[in-house]
Amino acid sequence: MKLYVDNDRYGEAPQFALVEAVHNSVRDLVRRKLKESGDDWASFVFGSADKLITKAEFEAIDAKIVATGHRYSFTSMASVRDRPDIYKPAPDTTTNADTFCFEHPEAVTGPPDAEGRALCGVGDNVSRRPTNIRGIARYIRSSEQVIYYMKNGMPENTVAIIDDSGGTLTAPICEKFHAVICAGGTVRSHLGILTREYGIPCLMNARITGIYEGDEVEIETTAPAKTAEAYQTGQDMPAYIWRIAK
Amino acid sequence: MSGAETRTGVTGDTPLTYAQLLEANNAIQLIGDETYWLCVTRTVQGSKLFPVSAYILLSYANCFYRYPEVLRKIEKSMRAEDLADRCRGIGMKIQAATMGWCLPAFYLLGREWLLSLGMLRPQDAAEDIAYVMDFWRRFQLGWHRNNGHINNSAYGHRSQILPNRRLEVFKADMYPCQPGEPLHEATLSFLATVSQYAFLTACECRLNTANTGPYKLDDDQEMLVRDFMDMGESSLPWLDGVTADVTYNNLTVTMAARGCHFNILDDWGSFESTPEFRGEMLSGVGLYTSDLLTDGHVPVGMGSAEELTATLNKISEELKVAMNKLWLRMADWSRDQLMDAGALMYYASIKDIAHVAGAFEVADWLEIDPRAERLRPILNDEYADMALGELVGYLTLPNQVTSPFEMMKHSNKPQRVLTPLPLSILAGEEYVPSVGPIQPGTTTLDPKNDRYNTTRGTLTLAEYNQAVRDYTPESLTPKYRFLCETWVKYNAHTELANELYKIDQRNSRTLKGRGTGKGPV
Numbered sequence: 001m002k003l004y005v006d007n008d009r010y011g012e013a014p015q016f017a018l019v020e021a022v023h024n025s026v027r028d029l030v031r032r033k034l035k036e037s038g039d040d041w042a043s044f045v046f047g048s049a050d051k052l053i054t055k056a057e058f059e060a061i062d063a064k065i066v067a068t069g070h071r072y073s074f075t076s077m078a079s080v081r082d083r084p085d086i087y088k089p090a091p092d093t094t095t096n097a098d099t100f101c102f103e104h105p106e107a108v109t110g111p112p113d114a115e116g117r118a119l120c121g122v123g124d125n126v127s128r129r130p131t132n133i134r135g136i137a138r139y140i141r142s143s144e145q146v147i148y149y150m151k152n153g154m155p156e157n158t159v160a161i162i163d164d165s166g167g168t169l170t171a172p173i174c175e176k177f178h179a180v181i182c183a184g185g186t187v188r189s190h191l192g193i194l195t196r197e198y199g200i201p202c203l204m205n206a207r208i209t210g211i212y213e214g215d216e217v218e219i220e221t222t223a224p225a226k227t228a229e230a231y232q233t234g235q236d237m238p239a240y241i242w243r244i245a246k
Numbered sequence: 247m248s249g250a251e252t253r254t255g256v257t258g259d260t261p262l263t264y265a266q267l268l269e270a271n272n273a274i275q276l277i278g279d280e281t282y283w284l285c286v287t288r289t290v291q292g293s294k295l296f297p298v299s300a301y302i303l304l305s306y307a308n309c310f311y312r313y314p315e316v317l318r319k320i321e322k323s324m325r326a327e328d329l330a331d332r333c334r335g336i337g338m339k340i341q342a343a344t345m346g347w348c349l350p351a352f353y354l355l356g357r358e359w360l361l362s363l364g365m366l367r368p369q370d371a372a373e374d375i376a377y378v379m380d381f382w383r384r385f386q387l388g389w390h391r392n393n394g395h396i397n398n399s400a401y402g403h404r405s406q407i408l409p410n411r412r413l414e415v416f417k418a419d420m421y422p423c424q425p426g427e428p429l430h431e432a433t434l435s436f437l438a439t440v441s442q443y444a445f446l447t448a449c450e451c452r453l454n455t456a457n458t459g460p461y462k463l464d465d466d467q468e469m470l471v472r473d474f475m476d477m478g479e480s481s482l483p484w485l486d487g488v489t490a491d492v493t494y495n496n497l498t499v500t501m502a503a504r505g506c507h508f509n510i511l512d513d514w515g516s517f518e519s520t521p522e523f524r525g526e527m528l529s530g531v532g533l534y535t536s537d538l539l540t541d542g543h544v545p546v547g548m549g550s551a552e553e554l555t556a557t558l559n560k561i562s563e564e565l566k567v568a569m570n571k572l573w574l575r576m577a578d579w580s581r582d583q584l585m586d587a588g589a590l591m592y593y594a595s596i597k598d599i600a601h602v603a604g605a606f607e608v609a610d611w612l613e614i615d616p617r618a619e620r621l622r623p624i625l626n627d628e629y630a631d632m633a634l635g636e637l638v639g640y641l642t643l644p645n646q647v648t649s650p651f652e653m654m655k656h657s658n659k660p661q662r663v664l665t666p667l668p669l670s671i672l673a674g675e676e677y678v679p680s681v682g683p684i685q686p687g688t689t690t691l692d693p694k695n696d697r698y699n700t701t702r703g704t705l706t707l708a709e710y711n712q713a714v715r716d717y718t719p720e721s722l723t724p725k726y727r728f729l730c731e732t733w734v735k736y737n738a739h740t741e742l743a744n745e746l747y748k749i750d751q752r753n754s755r756t757l758k759g760r761g762t763g764k765g766p767v
Contacts, residue, residue, distance in 0.1 A: 003364045005645065010644075076294060171573050231287050
């Protein structure tokens with residue numbers, strides 16, 4: 001049995017294999033339930049389908065994918081906290097602080113210059129400033145870390161290194177940051193908007209490597225702010241990030 | 247006769263016409279093109295707290311199954327174009343983002359996702375789709391009646407919706423400020439705090455903030471009108487209790503800037519400027535509150551620059567306390583609760599039109615329909631991120647691919663975001679008109695407390711609905727409502743125009759009683 005949308009002159013498979021797998025499974029489910037109903041499509045789509053295509057059927061699709069051994073990537077910490085059985089393990093954000101660093105494969109690097117600055121990445125500048133900014137790198141990647149800083153206060157000169165382009169994870173402590181390096185998003189992401197409002201120097205979409213907790217870093221906030229046109233046309237407008245030799 | 251009663255798709259008594267399908271498809275294409283531009287150039291979604299993509303897809307499905315019925319229900323009380331007039335002059339959550347984009351885009355993206363899952367055909371729910379697009383068009387034309395465009399995009403990403411009489415008051419009552427002054431510092435601090443707070447109350451989206459304008463003040467200054475909404479105990483249940491001490495549910499900041507031009511004010515209510523706006527460019531500020539029970543904007547702390555400074559600082563502290571309480575509540579939520587709050591935030595982004603109609607019901611707006619809820623098990627973070635990326639960014643779902651000759655606006659690729667209604671239904675191809683009535687839904691969140699923060703104090707829902715139904719702002723009475731900007735241009739010398747202007751000037755510190763005359767009182 002074919003569905004109406006199976007006859008598609010131009011359509012191709014979705015770009016991502018997981019999307020294709022899920023969508024094929026749902027289409028199989030719809031075909032099966034349509035046949036089972038004995039109805040024509042018009043009676044089925046907003047009629048018998050409501051009773052026959054149940055949440056349990058979608059749970060079965062999810063279980064089938066997990067049964068192949070696939071474990072989902074997560075973005076929300078709550079996802080892996082609540083369903084560790086179906087997600088890839090969460091990184092330990094508390095006990096490996098001294099040895100952890102972001103390692104972006106496209107990070108540009110270079111040897112220390114005359115001022116002892118070793119290039120260790122680039123990002124998109126949110127707002128251009130008259131001078132570059134220096135501070136101490138501190139990774140902030142979980143609710144537990146936010147609660148820690150809520151209780152103990154945020155150390156001065158903190159350059160927060162965050163892999164969350166949103167505006168909620170760090171909401172209670174954001175205004176205390178000296179600067180932000182965000183390993184995601186764009187300058188129009190929520191964190192970019194908020195740092196602009198707070199007047200906090202910020203690079204978004206940062207591709208960095210070799211910056212560890214407690215390192216002194218400098219970010220090139222004198223670089224031009226990345227524009228909407230640059231995003232639309234794919235033009236790179238890099239702002240550099242350096243680690244300062246100890 | 248209500249607008250709804252004259253439209254196909256409300257009763258299903260009359261078939262869709264060719265003209266109606268063409269109008270619907272025009273709306274679908276406009277919204278699709280703008281959706282792509284916004285999603286590609288304006289943001290990348292992400293949060294480690296909220297499963298954002300998952301809740302977005304859940305909300306889209308909820309919108310598809312529920313919007314047609316809740317909109318028809320609202321139109322039994324008030325027509326879409328009348329809703330627009332009722333709320334254009336106040337700073338509540340009926341804005342470019344919620345009505346101009348969320349309403350049609352969430353609904354249509356839900357349809358598009360379900361199409362890709364094989365759960366729909368393009369012609370299914372055809373009358374619903376034509377009706378929702380028609381509702382959107384009538385609302386938008388009403389909302390933009392002072393500039394004549396259908397959305398900010400059509401206006402070249404500009405949002406000048408207010409009449410001259412309100413802008414005169416905003417300009418005259420604004421306090422100038424410059425870097426180093428307490429008011430300047432308090433304003434920047436307040437704007438940052440309230441923006442942060444608004445992202446949190448909105449579960450990691452920007453729907454509790456909105457900007458309109460820009461408006462030209464002089465050769466070197468432009469003004470934005472910045473709204474911050476649903477800050478207290480409103481119809482968002484997660485704000486119950488933790489925001490009980492937040493004084494104002496809605497605040498409007500009039501913000502003047504010197505030395506920059508706000509060149510983009512998009513359909514998400516976000517702005518950009520050339521050169522980019524920086525704090526030191528802030529040159530003037532005013533503060534107001536408003537809701538459905540006020541006649542326009544009511545000044546807050548505007549007696550003097552010192553009073554305004556103290557007021558901004560006081561509210562900032564209020565919001566910081568509430569923000570910490572709310573954040574701790576959210577950090578303790580389960581994934582399902584985070585998903586429900588986010589999905590309901592999106593779905594109910596347009597809920598305030600039910601308040602405008604005095605017809606808000608918790609079950610209509612704060613529940614997930616079972617037809618959407620059943621999809622939850624496949625909405626893991628990885629699938630949701632990828633599927634949403636394909637749906638609004640890559641445009642690579644099979645239903646989004648078009649003839650290889652086509653070159654989409656903005657991308658030049660043979661793609662479209664949203665599928666048109668097939669005209670073949672006019673040739674007799676069978677279709678299903680509607681998704682049918684909404685079904686009793688569910689939520690994992692705590693039930694909404696019966697408390698609504700208004701300018702008349704905290705009301706129950708019954709009291710709030712009744713108060714709204716009983717109140718018509720004077721400027722919207724039949725005597726004044728259609729005295730538009732064109733009429734004012736040629737009739738400013740009349741007593742009627744004078745009366746109209748005095749309504750907006752009632753709360754003005756500087757222009758009270760002046761009427762249509764020029765200069766100070």
